[in-house]
């Protein structure tokens with residue numbers, strides 16, 4: 790957020806994430822449509838070329854995610870079955886799992902290789918497909934997954950969440 794004259798200016802688009810310029814990706818984002826799984830696959834391909842683990846990532850990004858993880862941890866009831874929808878690299882999930890061994894934490898992302906850094910972390914169950922037979926007490930979701938409102942995924946979420954539920958948009 791930047792101050793300009795008397796107003797607060799919010800950027801409404803971005804050109805890069807984590808030092809990875811969208812110009813360099815094999816799939817370009819659309820100005821009008823939300824990002825597709827193909828776009829995210831192309832992004833994570835570059836991400837994994839550039840970074841070999843969480844500790845390579847920029848310190849301010851890691852710090853912001855630690856705050857997110859702490860916030861979410863504070864919302865989760867004891868022993869909850871939790872789904873992170875759109876987990877990305879899984880850094881937030883690895884932090885939550887390391888502080889909350891009581892949870893059963895599952896992570897999903899439609900980008901194939903997004904969660905590579907946590908693939909050997911036994912405290913987070915990574916799923917590659919959605920199945921309505923999965924049931925969760927809490928599902929938290931990133932706002933970047935908004936397009937699911939128009940897709941079958943919303944159907945999955947509604948059928949998969951149990952009586953106590955909260956949806957947290959980050």
Ligand SMILES: C[S@@+](CC[C@H](N)C(=O)[O-])C[C@H]1O[C@@H](n2cnc3c(N)ncnc32)[C@H](O)[C@@H]1O
Pocket residue numbers: 829854874875876877878879880881897898899900903931933934935936937942959
């Ligand atoms: C900005 S990243 C955030 C990742 C992670 N939640 C975090 O806070 O670090 C958004 C993630 O949502 C995923 N995503 C976007 N739309 C999605 C959808 N419809 N279904 C599943 N994952 C989606 C992307 O692949 C990407 O990894």
